[in-house]
Amino acid sequence: MAETITIEPVTRLEGHAKITVHLDDAGRVDEARFHIAEFRGFEKFCEGRPLGEMAGITARICGICPVSHLLASSKAGDAILGVPVPPAAEKLRRLMNLGQLIQSHALSFFHLSSPDLVFGMDSDPLKRNVFGIMQAHPDVARAGIRLRQFGQEMIELLGGQKVHPAWTVPGGVREPLTEEGRQRVLAWLPEARETTDLALALFKGLLDKYAPEAEVFGNFRSLFMSLVADDGEWEHYGGKVRIVDSDGNTIADKLDEADYQEYIAEAVESWSYLKFPYYRPLGYPEGMYRVGPLARLNTCTHMGTPRADGELLEYRDRVGTNGIVTSSLMYHYARLVEIMAGIERVERLVNDPDVLSSRVRVDAGINNLEGVGVSEAPRGTLFHHYKVDENGVIRKANLIVATGHNNLAMNRTVSQIAKHYIDGPGIPDGALNRIEAGTRCYDPCLSCSTHAVGKMPLHVTLLDAGGNVVDEARRE
Amino acid sequence: MAVVTLTINDHLVSAEDHQTLLDAAKAADAPLPTLCQLDGVSDVAACRLCLVEIDGSPKLQPACMTPVAEGLSVRTDTQRLRDYRRMIVELLFAERNHVCAVCVLNGHCELQDLAIEVGIDHVRYEYLHPHVGVDVSHAQFGIDDNRCVLCTRCVRVCEEVEGAATRDVMGRGTNCRIISDLNVPWGQADSCTSCGKCVMACPTGALFTQGATTAEMEKDRSKLSYIVRAREEHQWVR
Numbered sequence: 001m002a003e004t005i006t007i008e009p010v011t012r013l014e015g016h017a018k019i020t021v022h023l024d025d026a027g028r029v030d031e032a033r034f035h036i037a038e039f040r041g042f043e044k045f046c047e048g049r050p051l052g053e054m055a056g057i058t059a060r061i062c063g064i065c066p067v068s069h070l071l072a073s074s075k076a077g078d079a080i081l082g083v084p085v086p087p088a089a090e091k092l093r094r095l096m097n098l099g100q101l102i103q104s105h106a107l108s109f110f111h112l113s114s115p116d117l118v119f120g121m122d123s124d125p126l127k128r129n130v131f132g133i134m135q136a137h138p139d140v141a142r143a144g145i146r147l148r149q150f151g152q153e154m155i156e157l158l159g160g161q162k163v164h165p166a167w168t169v170p171g172g173v174r175e176p177l178t179e180e181g182r183q184r185v186l187a188w189l190p191e192a193r194e195t196t197d198l199a200l201a202l203f204k205g206l207l208d209k210y211a212p213e214a215e216v217f218g219n220f221r222s223l224f225m226s227l228v229a230d231d232g233e234w235e236h237y238g239g240k241v242r243i244v245d246s247d248g249n250t251i252a253d254k255l256d257e258a259d260y261q262e263y264i265a266e267a268v269e270s271w272s273y274l275k276f277p278y279y280r281p282l283g284y285p286e287g288m289y290r291v292g293p294l295a296r297l298n299t300c301t302h303m304g305t306p307r308a309d310g311e312l313l314e315y316r317d318r319v320g321t322n323g324i325v326t327s328s329l330m331y332h333y334a335r336l337v338e339i340m341a342g343i344e345r346v347e348r349l350v351n352d353p354d355v356l357s358s359r360v361r362v363d364a365g366i367n368n369l370e371g372v373g374v375s376e377a378p379r380g381t382l383f384h385h386y387k388v389d390e391n392g393v394i395r396k397a398n399l400i401v402a403t404g405h406n407n408l409a410m411n412r413t414v415s416q417i418a419k420h421y422i423d424g425p426g427i428p429d430g431a432l433n434r435i436e437a438g439t440r441c442y443d444p445c446l447s448c449s450t451h452a453v454g455k456m457p458l459h460v461t462l463l464d465a466g467g468n469v470v471d472e473a474r475r476e
Numbered sequence: 477m478a479v480v481t482l483t484i485n486d487h488l489v490s491a492e493d494h495q496t497l498l499d500a501a502k503a504a505d506a507p508l509p510t511l512c513q514l515d516g517v518s519d520v521a522a523c524r525l526c527l528v529e530i531d532g533s534p535k536l537q538p539a540c541m542t543p544v545a546e547g548l549s550v551r552t553d554t555q556r557l558r559d560y561r562r563m564i565v566e567l568l569f570a571e572r573n574h575v576c577a578v579c580v581l582n583g584h585c586e587l588q589d590l591a592i593e594v595g596i597d598h599v600r601y602e603y604l605h606p607h608v609g610v611d612v613s614h615a616q617f618g619i620d621d622n623r624c625v626l627c628t629r630c631v632r633v634c635e636e637v638e639g640a641a642t643r644d645v646m647g648r649g650t651n652c653r654i655i656s657d658l659n660v661p662w663g664q665a666d667s668c669t670s671c672g673k674c675v676m677a678c679p680t681g682a683l684f685t686q687g688a689t690t691a692e693m694e695k696d697r698s699k700l701s702y703i704v705r706a707r708e709e710h711q712w713v714r
Contacts, residue, residue, distance in 0.1 A: 048610060049610065050686070052686065052687045052689055053578060053580070055690075056578045056689050057578045060578060166690030166691060166692070169689045170687070174689075391613050391663075392686075393612060
């Protein structure tokens with residue numbers, strides 16, 4: 001008799017979700033689904049608001065990555081104003097985005113995922129959390145918390161507050177960095193670099209241990225999408241969209257964000273509030289692609305800073321094939337390489353005199369009735385698309401966020417892990433942990449992806465072919 | 477000019493006979509909360525936040541409109557008054573859509589300050605969530621009725637200080653709205669001189685500068701009393 005296993009709530013993610021594992025009559029996994037159980041409706045209630053408020057409103061979608069929404073929203077606003085922002089404003093926006101990338105990646109690695117990696121997937125769940133890390137490895141926990149603090153402080157130094165700083169605006173930014181702020185950032189850099197080295201060494205030391213998981217944690221062929229600079233350098237703010245396949249072939253390059261609807265389409269499934277974007281030319285679901293750290297390191301040719309370039313070469317050499325890494329477990333590794341790149345770029349930017357310039361904002365009226373903004377959020381590519389009336393009042397808003405892009409891949413990942421570890425009729429110990437840990441590779445932000453609210457629990461149900469609940473595991 | 481003596485909260489105080497209880501209370505270090513009152517324009521006693529108890533009178537009186545008088549005994553801070561003030565501010569929040577977190581005036585808003593002053597930690601009344609719009613047809617300024625408390629400061633400052641009388645009030649009860657000219661989009665209001673005094677006078681983020689983002693605006697209302705004093709007393713002091 002076929003069954004469904006439900007994992008609800010899924011923990012140590014940002015948001016609410018459940019996972020169901022569907023078993024066939026023989027008790028083997030047919031498929032597993034990652035259900036997003038939130039609904040928020042930002043796109044709808046933004047209608048009628050003035051364009052200038054959009055950055056501040058959409059930043060409220062997420063407390064972890066408000067800066068991504070601020071940037072994508074402001075860039076969409078720039079397009080509607082029809083003006084290029086001052087060079088200093090672009091550098092300052094980049095600086096804030098790097099602060100966020102560092103803090104968000106540190107949160108994902110140290111607070112959320114390191115317990116799985118350090119203690120093992122089969123360890124006691126009571127200990128397998130950040131408090132367990134604090135007890136067993138206080139130095140690692142402290143370093144990780146402080147690395148996140150560094151990123152958050154950078155955001156605060158620029159925007160006046162750590163969370164939801166409405167500092168980037170259509171046309172630029174509100175204020176430049178102060179000399180005092182610049183000195184504070186510089187003072188943090190040696191420690192931040194040291195912590196990143198520590199994390200990289202930690203993860204590299206676990207590669208052999210987790211080789212079996214790497215084979216089945218979202219290890220499949222897919223497309224990868226991200227922004228890259230003109231010369232193929234790793235990007236997080238500007239550049240154009242590039243899509244590569246699992247063999248490293250560039251499928252599409254220099255795609256303009258304004259044309260995103262030509263290459264991205266969205267499908268809807270009745271069992272999730274989160275849409276399923278796909279690469280339009282390949283159709284649904286064959287057009288599955290991944291975004292975020294793993295994708296960014298697959299699409300770029302180089303990182304553009306010395307330490308990160310060295311790490312990228314080693315990363316591709318150790319876990320890649322022909323320069324492409326296909327296992328989603330390596331999102332964690334890619335995140336750490338990106339933190340290193342972020343720190344190096346922060347150093348470069350704060351030493352640029354432009355970041356102290358007062359010419360940071362242009363003033364303009366409504367010159368276009370439509371605009372698309374794109375940025376690389378920590379979790380991947382983020383699009384904001386607005387249509388306004390002649391006075392700049394929002395008539396339509398469409399947001400496609402990173403966790404949405406990864407939806408198909410996350411579902412494929414939980415299926416792959418479930419098929420590997422569950423062979424019916426019961427749920428073996430550690431299987432659920434691995435399924436959950438599989439979703440954590442993507443560091444999914446469900447609040448963002450559904451533009452929804454709340455924290456994230458996990459609930460797995462085992463259903464039979466008739467839809468009856470046979471077994472259930474719940475984690476509060 | 478004569479001086480009168482009255483009692484405010486059991487303390488004897490002196491005041492000039494042309495002053496109001498609001499002035500006398502302020503001078504006696506017992507300031508009252510206000511919202512519709514604005515230095516430089518006439519008083520209308522619309523918000524009812526400065527209501528006081530006067531011994532011998534069964535009715536509460538608005539301090540902004542009540543002249544001082546010899547021998548009055550006034551109470552400004554009783555439990556009954558505190559309850560009413562809190563209720564008034566809660567009702568203001570419930571009547572429109574005030575979302576402080578993303579408001580241009582967050583952190584510098586008189587309504588927000590009042591809510592803190594009267595001790596609001598939640599609103600006990602059901603929100604009306606009216607469907608009201610935003611008018612950003614003016615090139616420099618915008619009006620968001622969601623944040624309007626109908627204090628009419630903008631109406632008075634436009635007529636009494638600028639002399640344009642662009643602003644007026646339309647409708648009754650919950651349908652009451654601030655309008656431009658004969659209810660045309662602000663950008664089409666011929667009488668508007670685009671002076672911005674109404675924006676400065678507004679206690680909330682209802683009137684704002686175009687392009688302003690979350691918590692970005694601060695309003696300098698001292699400019700209004702500066703203009704009035706300069707015109708009436710020929711004194712150019714801030």
